[in-house]
Amino acid sequence: MFNSSAEHSSLQLERMFNPDTVAVIGASKNTSKRGNQAIKDLQESGYEGEIYPVNPRYDSEIRGLPVYDSVAATPDTVDLAFIATPAETIPDIVKECGDVGVAGAVIIAAGFSEAGEKGLEATIRDIARDRGVALIGPNIQGVYNLHTGLNLLGGYEIPKGNIAVLAQSGNVGLEFGSHAEDRSSTGFSFNIGVGNETDLEFHDYLEFLDDDEHTDAIALYVDGMSDGRAFLQTARDVVQTTPIVVLKGGLTEEGKESVQSHTASLAGDSDVLDAVYEQAGVIRVDRSDHVVPVADALSKLPPAAGDNVAILSDGGGNATLAADGLSNRGLSVTAVSESTQDRLRELVPDAPNVTNPVDMMGLQGDGDLSIFYDCAEALVADPAVDSLLLTGVFGAYESRGPGDGSSGQEPDVARRIASLVEEYDTPIAVHCIYGTQGSPALEALEDAGVPTYGSLDIAIASLEKLTQYGEHLSTADAKSTFRLESNREQHSLVCDALDAGKRQLSEFHSKQLLGAEGLPVAPFDLVTTATEAADAAAKYEGPVAMKTMSDDIVHKTEADCVALDVSGEDAVREQFTTLVDNAKSYDPDCTVDGVLVSPMLDSSVELIVGVLRDEEVGPVLMFGVGGIFVEVMRDVAFRALPLTEHDARSLVNDINAQKLLNGVRGNPGIDREALVELLVDVSELATANPSITELDLNPVFASPDGAIIADASVILDTDG
């Protein structure tokens, strides 16, 4: 699943993304071919380096440039090769590129693993890595460095700016460009097609872009990563300085259907991704039209220090909708301090509301617009305010309002409002009801680094993500590193089972392993005679649970190998015989190790803890409320291994049934810290024993006195 990673130096990526020389291999005179368009795109986008058309079939010129027989024949070393030829020709071309020291190649052709041609793709990867050529693609639309005019993509109208786009779909990358075009001060540093990630993978680009002077935010469209774990590790570091926004496609069954026919990668599960992105500090958005505005806001504004948003509005309707929208996205709209309210009341004596939302009513005719600055300043100066949303007509009073707009005051007020961002280190977003129509005041805001929105929903989403980003930065040190190294040997029980070729540890061995690693397991005895069973049961006051242990029987209940609530010596003895007989009649060839005897536990809050391997991000831990809840409501949450205490604590907070954990209907709440410890210990166990591919602790009983594992099952990866 995980590729061995590309090992190209940052210098090599720097050379290929800022090349002095570009060869267009498969250059063509036909203007409908990419081998012609690429040259045109470079010429018309102001690329200042050398362009060498390469095509052995031409001996004259293309678009005024001499054509060369081969990349070797060009007059200078080629930094970047753009290869416009079909899939089957690629291996030889990459080989030749390597021989003459080309730093990197852009391969647009389809027809590799996404079309079932995995062998061809492996071939070009091996050649590239062997000869040190970094490959972008294949199966992409192209690459565009907007600051140097290195346009091997098209999309002329994309504005230059500070967002780097990495897209696993050319059209989605171009759509992002169209969304940037809709805004007045938003643009791209790079627009890079990622394609099949044959050689360069998402995380390789991240490192390069983090260092790029023109890039302040990175926006990704992903429909399946080849190495999600490496992405998380790299992203965790990159987001310390450069925020990352991800749109993930293929998260529903319907979406996956399409992904599988599109690229060769497998799509991850939405719940898992949400959790691991949050762990890494990657900002996930779920709509394509949110990507660019959110990345823009993250690239320009400081992160919010907390989740309380002050709403400043000149109309009740916008204030109401803003409060609804912020609250729906989990942000707070709590009252500002009494002193701030007093100040606002002085500023606008007729204001219908000065608590939050602040509704200052619209200005009529020639009202003084600087009141917007005064109110905004009063709000951001309040320590309880973490960000400010200005919503309503401001930005369009002079362009659309009923007055004649002759005073021309609005852009100046706009600039003064924008200055508050730096002065108070507080993000400000402006939603204007005429936001899509533009105005001098809106442009003044944008130019001064305050994003403006015609869509209230997108304005709110941007503040939400600035809040998430701020929250991440303040807790990043306490979160997972995503590194799975362990300097311990796997536990002997795991090694023994692997040696014996077993795929599963029995409940007995699973519990032995857990106990040996210090996890709280309910007491158990493996007994081999009825007398031993009776002795084991006698140790407990109440009834016991009895289960036949056999590596040959996977589904114990189906084989009638489980007896619960067994009370009294006679019953225990009888059950022992019955359980062994049941196993034998279910599978006459099975080997019975004995019968497991455990005390019945008091029914408490029933939880489930598991480890599984996600195809995209590797090992993750699942936690949820067990029993009927997990079946009926699927109330579970995830974190990538290894978990820190912080991760474990936030995982416990993630599930919906918090009332159950806090205590409900006379039941007391549970000991959360004991649960957190258990989760971290499970993470350590799974990290130290990488052959454990699945772990199922179900149920775990939690109470005010702790948490205890009542049943356990360990699945091993016998291939690994």
Place this chain on the structure above:
Amino acid sequence: MFNSSAEHSSLQLERMFNPDTVAVIGASKNTSKRGNQAIKDLQESGYEGEIYPVNPRYDSEIRGLPVYDSVAATPDTVDLAFIATPAETIPDIVKECGDVGVAGAVIIAAGFSEAGEKGLEATIRDIARDRGVALIGPNIQGVYNLHTGLNLLGGYEIPKGNIAVLAQSGNVGLEFGSHAEDRSSTGFSFNIGVGNETDLEFHDYLEFLDDDEHTDAIALYVDGMSDGRAFLQTARDVVQTTPIVVLKGGLTEEGKESVQSHTASLAGDSDVLDAVYEQAGVIRVDRSDHVVPVADALSKLPPAAGDNVAILSDGGGNATLAADGLSNRGLSVTAVSESTQDRLRELVPDAPNVTNPVDMMGLQGDGDLSIFYDCAEALVADPAVDSLLLTGVFGAYESRGPGDGSSGQEPDVARRIASLVEEYDTPIAVHCIYGTQGSPALEALEDAGVPTYGSLDIAIASLEKLTQYGEHLSTADAKSTFRLESNREQHSLVCDALDAGKRQLSEFHSKQLLGAEGLPVAPFDLVTTATEAADAAAKYEGPVAMKTMSDDIVHKTEADCVALDVSGEDAVREQFTTLVDNAKSYDPDCTVDGVLVSPMLDSSVELIVGVLRDEEVGPVLMFGVGGIFVEVMRDVAFRALPLTEHDARSLVNDINAQKLLNGVRGNPGIDREALVELLVDVSELATANPSITELDLNPVFASPDGAIIADASVILDTDG
């Protein structure tokens, strides 16, 4: 809460919304005043009727028109008065309007119930109704009839079209106008401020607009309706011919905070509103930027006959995101038929996917764009396809594509695609990655009635709402009428309790009432001696539940007046005495009616059924999964009374814990039809007894054999 309704004839509304004469009362020479702007707005928007400025303080002219001392002094009868004077002057002005036969008045002033001046508001309502003047407002920005130039609002840039807007916030109404301006073929017939609904209410406007020849869809912004029940009744009829889209503000605690300072109405609960709007066929959207595009789609396209959407794309990424988005909104993306797939494969032999989503890959260079028509036709001709989403570059191949665009073929292909809507009676929406930039082809689509979108999310929302609308139209006859008339007298138990001034029926009387109305109540006996208790208990095989009945004790558990699982004659006798003693020690003055003896029921699926009065829409029925589920997960759903069988069935389908109803973990599923019957019977009981303000059946036990009410409580409205 519910106003007595305005009674103005449709002729009167026709006269005031299409007036021959308009008086501007409070006309002003000051260009920053509404009394001046209103005249300018009428003049500049092409209003062709007479304009009479009225102001006793002027004797010359305003904007070239003679000024009159009073509305009585104008040379002709006034159809509509626009009143620009402050709140306290309104009563006299409305009186004078009534005296001279003015049909209606637009009152913009604030300072009525929203500012605590309920008396002033009641006064103008009484005057208006007494003298037959219909009032729009107060507390609004104005009114605009775009087809006659009757502009008493501003907002010149709003395009003329077929959507009527009713907005309880002037700025939100103007923002909708800005969203219409963003689209190439979308506009308004009316933009009406609704304000405090002092006289004319939402439902009054609905009826007028339904008949209006220029209106094909109605879009509402509501932050609190004065008579939600009348709205539902009217809307139910109107949507048969004119779709209604509602954005509701003030649904969260934060939003309500703002609403209460904005208008005088109380906001409804989101879950209740979602349900009752669905019952009435009203389309609810939850984002302000969805209102206009969704109303536009509903005004132009046929509703979808089912929920299966075919996706036609020229790129994998867009196809994936479309499938994700449709699925997230509950729509289906299921495979088209084999024969359609064969046809598509013939049309595009290299297509990466022809099942659904259909990915036909992008056209290169001078490819023939009519392939988009051919594929679209193949898809909509498939009976399994209920609507079509075209997503990708189509619409911008010639304006943005790599070719030279000289063929000019795309608008013609666009028109042919649009013709499929009528030919196959199937809605088609087009998302173009350059949708916000416009192109001749996109305009051709819009002109031919196919909406285009730059936002995939909004395109998908539009198809979702066309699907909901189609679903409603096909089931409308089976749904609630919202009429609460009953020709029965209230039950004698209710009448007796009301006569006695009781607010609550005891469990005994509640169960008597339910039983008398034919509802399935668990057996019960009210006993007054220990011997009677023993006899009652002896009727059942298992243990019994015993509860002290006293109208003076509301919380039985708190008073230790409940004993469960009582077994054996001695225990029953003893419990009888204890329960009576406990009541007496809890409240020495209480009157004890006896002890209720019922059999303990087998634990089964525990449900909760209730009736409550929503402040906005009146009586609603709540249904949910009871016990710990309702407390931990709040898994409940609502319907307005009276419920039809269809409503009850869809209510049962609305809750999340369907697995519990279907059977899980060895428990069998429940008898849904018995539950449906119970819900309809509860609805009939509550409708026939309007004094029942709350009803709580908790728990109701459901099993494969039926449903039975285990506990019941009835609260009466002693004020009603």
